Amino acid sequence: MIRVISAEWRKLRRPTLFFGTIGASLFFTGLTTTFLYLMIDSHRGNSDRGRQVSREVLNLASGSVYGFASVGGLLGIIALCVFAAQTAQEYTYGTFRNLLVRQPGRIRILLGKLIAMKLFALILVAIAATVSISLSYYLSDRAKVMTALWFTSAGFHAIGQTLLNVTISVIYFGIMGMILGLLLRSPISAISIGVLWILIIENLLGAVKPTFLKWMPGNQFTTIAQGGSPDVSYSHALTLGTLYVLVGAIIATVLFTRRDVSN
Amino acid sequence: MTTMAISVRDLSKKYDSGFAVSHANFEVPLGTICGFVGPNGAGKTTTIRMLLGLISPTGGTAAILGESIKHPDKYLSQVGAMIEGPAFYPALSGEENLKVLATLGGFPLERVGQLIKEVGLEGRGGSKYKTYSLGMKQRLGIAAALLPNPRVLILDEPTNGLDPEGIQEVRDLLKRLASQGTTVFVSSHLLSELELISEYIVMLRKGEVVFAGTMNDLLLEQQPVILVRTEKESDLQKIIEIAQSDGHQATIRSGVAHIEGPAEWAGTLNRQAFAAGIVLTQLAPQLPNLEETFFEMTGDAK
Numbered sequence: 001m002i003r004v005i006s007a008e009w010r011k012l013r014r015p016t017l018f019f020g021t022i023g024a025s026l027f028f029t030g031l032t033t034t035f036l037y038l039m040i041d042s043h044r045g046n047s048d049r050g051r052q053v054s055r056e057v058l059n060l061a062s063g064s065v066y067g068f069a070s071v072g073g074l075l076g077i078i079a080l081c082v083f084a085a086q087t088a089q090e091y092t093y094g095t096f097r098n099l100l101v102r103q104p105g106r107i108r109i110l111l112g113k114l115i116a117m118k119l120f121a122l123i124l125v126a127i128a129a130t131v132s133i134s135l136s137y138y139l140s141d142r143a144k145v146m147t148a149l150w151f152t153s154a155g156f157h158a159i160g161q162t163l164l165n166v167t168i169s170v171i172y173f174g175i176m177g178m179i180l181g182l183l184l185r186s187p188i189s190a191i192s193i194g195v196l197w198i199l200i201i202e203n204l205l206g207a208v209k210p211t212f213l214k215w216m217p218g219n220q221f222t223t224i225a226q227g228g229s230p231d232v233s234y235s236h237a238l239t240l241g242t243l244y245v246l247v248g249a250i251i252a253t254v255l256f257t258r259r260d261v262s263n
Numbered sequence: 264m265t266t267m268a269i270s271v272r273d274l275s276k277k278y279d280s281g282f283a284v285s286h287a288n289f290e291v292p293l294g295t296i297c298g299f300v301g302p303n304g305a306g307k308t309t310t311i312r313m314l315l316g317l318i319s320p321t322g323g324t325a326a327i328l329g330e331s332i333k334h335p336d337k338y339l340s341q342v343g344a345m346i347e348g349p350a351f352y353p354a355l356s357g358e359e360n361l362k363v364l365a366t367l368g369g370f371p372l373e374r375v376g377q378l379i380k381e382v383g384l385e386g387r388g389g390s391k392y393k394t395y396s397l398g399m400k401q402r403l404g405i406a407a408a409l410l411p412n413p414r415v416l417i418l419d420e421p422t423n424g425l426d427p428e429g430i431q432e433v434r435d436l437l438k439r440l441a442s443q444g445t446t447v448f449v450s451s452h453l454l455s456e457l458e459l460i461s462e463y464i465v466m467l468r469k470g471e472v473v474f475a476g477t478m479n480d481l482l483l484e485q486q487p488v489i490l491v492r493t494e495k496e497s498d499l500q501k502i503i504e505i506a507q508s509d510g511h512q513a514t515i516r517s518g519v520a521h522i523e524g525p526a527e528w529a530g531t532l533n534r535q536a537f538a539a540g541i542v543l544t545q546l547a548p549q550l551p552n553l554e555e556t557f558f559e560m561t562g563d564a565k
Contacts, residue, residue: 004367007363007366007367011363014354014355089352093350093353094347095351097315098407099367101315101339101344102364102367102368102411260312261312261317262318
C-alpha cells in the first residue's frame, strides 16, 4: 500500500499540478476572506449567495475561521477536479494498464490513490486555513472586527472544528470526483459534469424548490464545511453526505474491479 | 518446476460482436523468443491483456510461469510488459515516469538510470515525456517493461516507430535477454525481424491459433515456392496458366509469380516458358519465408 501511495504522490507533486492547485485555492481563499471583511457593510452581502455576515458574528470566538469555512465549498470543487483528473487520466493516457501490471491488486491501487490524494487535500486545506486566518486577522482592524476571542481556547476549538469540517468536506468532494473519474473514464467529462452539477444544477433545483437543496450531495458537502447552515443541519449533512460517498464508492469500486482494462 | 513460461489452454474472449480470441492453445518454453503474429484484429492484444490479468477470459485458462492467470499477483512481479504501445504521463519526465512504476513495483530506483542508458535515452531521461519522438517513447516503454528484470517479457509491437538502427538495437537486446534466460513473447508486424530472432511462433487468425510451434517446423511445413519474373510483365499471367495446368498453385505478388512446387519443377517450367516464347529474368526456387507463410496461413495473400 505504501508503494502505491508513494507512486501516486510522485504524480501529484509535479510542480504544475501542485503549485497550480495551491495557487487556485489561495486565490479563492483570499477572495472569499477579503470580501467577507471589506464588504462587511455592503447591503449586497459579504458571504455565500449574498448572505450578510455581521461584525457581531465575526467578533465571536469562531470569527477567525468564518472566511475559511465559507471557502470550503470552493476548495471542495478544486479537490473534485484534481481527484477526477488524476483518476480519469489513467484511462485517457492508457496508464492504468501499466499500474495494474505492476500492482494487480485493483482495490489496493484505488485505496493508495485515494490516500495520496487525501494527503494532497490535507496540504491544500492546511495552507488555505493558514492564509484565511492570517488574512482575517490582518483585515479585522480595517473592518472594525474585534479579535479578542479568536485566540482563546474557544477560538482554537473553533479553528480545530472548522479545519476538521472543511477537511471532511474537501475529501468528500474529492471522492465524488474520483468516483466520476472512474465511472466516466474521461477527465473532461468527469470534471465538467461534477462542476456543472454542483455549481449550476443544484442551484437551479434549489431555486425552483429550496427543499431540494436539503438532499443534494454538493450542498451537503458545502454544509459540512460550514458546520451546518440555516437550512440544513450539520448532522443531516454529514449523514447524507457520507451515505452519498459510500454508495458512490461501492459502485465505482465494484465496477473498477470487475471491468476489463481495454485501453 | 514448470518448463513452460506461457501455457494457454482453450483460452477465449467473447464479446457481443463475437469471439476476439477463440479456444486458443499454445505453449512457450522458458528462455526462448516466441513471435506472436496475426493480422490486425486477430486477437493478439486481447490475448496479451488476458495473460496480464487486465481482461478476464470468458473461457479456458492460461498460466505464466506455472501460475494461473486468475492470480496475476503471483507472477506479475516476474513479468515485464509493454502492451499496445507505450503509455506514460505526458507532464512527467521519462525518468520520473519510470520511477512511478519502479516505486509501485518495489524495484530499486537506481535501476531507472541504468535502464534509461540501456535503451539509449541517456541525456533525455529528464525531458518531459510529451517532448519525446515516437521512437523515444517506444524505448521508454521497453525500459518500463525491463524494470522488474523479468523472467518473462511480453512486448506488443516494440519496434513501432523505431528507425532501422533502433530496430537492430531492440533485436540485439531481445537476443541478449533470451541468452540470459528471459523468455520473450513478442508481437510484431515486422515479420522479417521476427524470423531473425524467434525460435517459436504463434500465429493467430480471426481469434484462432493457426500455428503454434517452432519456426523451423512452420517453414518446413510449407510448400517450397518458385519465384518467377518475366521480361514482359504481361507474360506473368501466362506463367500462372502454365503452372496451374501442371497442377500447381500460383499467384502474382508485386510483379513476381509465386508458384508452389518442388525445386525440380523449375526446369520443366523453364522449358515450357521458352516454348511459349516467354523470356524469364528470374527463376528462383526457395523455401517460403515467414512473411509468405503468414500471408498463406492467415489468408491475407496479396
